[in-house]
Amino acid sequence: MLTRLYIDNFRCFVDFEYRPGRTNLILGRNGSGKSSMLDALLAMRQFVTVGRTAEDLFPLNQRTRWGRRPDQIFELEATINGGNYLYQLAIEPSDDPPRPLVASERIYLDRTPLLEFESGEVQIYNDGESQFTYPLERDRSSLLTVSTEKKSPIVPFKRWLASVYSFSAQSF
Numbered sequence: 001m002l003t004r005l006y007i008d009n010f011r012c013f014v015d016f017e018y019r020p021g022r023t024n025l026i027l028g029r030n031g032s033g034k035s036s037m038l039d040a041l042l043a044m045r046q047f048v049t050v051g052r053t054a055e056d057l058f059p060l061n062q063r064t065r066w067g068r069r070p071d072q073i074f075e076l077e078a079t080i081n082g083g084n085y086l087y088q089l090a091i092e093p094s095d096d097p098p099r100p101l102v103a104s105e106r107i108y109l110d111r112t113p114l115l116e117f118e119s120g121e122v123q124i125y126n127d128g129e130s131q132f133t134y135p136l137e138r139d140r141s142s143l144l145t146v147s148t149e150k151k152s153p154i155v156p157f158k159r160w161l162a163s164v165y166s167f168s169a170q171s172f
Helices: 034-050 155-162
Strands: 002-008 016-018 072-080 083-094 099-109 112-118 121-126 129-135
Touching (some): 002 034, 034 072, 034 083, 083 155
Antiparallel strands (some): 002 016, 002 072, 121 129
16 A cells, blocks of 8 residues: 655645545646656656666756756555555656756665665665575666566565556536
8 A cells, every 4th residue: 555655846735745645636736746747656657667768757957947957756655465665766867968867766674774776786675684696777767677476575666656556536
């Protein structure tokens, strides 16, 4: 179950935190961010589970217009099979011409690191101890490199995130 969604520097969101209940009805005026919140959640889903690129899902023109920081921060917390997962993603403009790339990506289970991706290097942990590292391009999620067939504790998170959907009703 999703327990927390954090969005910073994405469309209308600056330092936004949402802690949903079990069932939610999201209401608000036009332009208040309802669709943007769901778009951020679904972009994280596609980034981690489908393999779409940062450039496709987090284009630079989606940063908050009045903000001055170049990076975007996204966080998901979820309770899955009795464990508390925290997924963190930071996107930054890089290269020339600038394009969005992963600045950092991390996942924790009950505050214990499972994976960290920073500066183009993935670090895998086992029981909180670093097991191995490997290089990876910064345009995609490092969680894609973790097979859903392995017994990694990351697998339940990926399966849960793949099952996240949202529905909206529009009035005419």
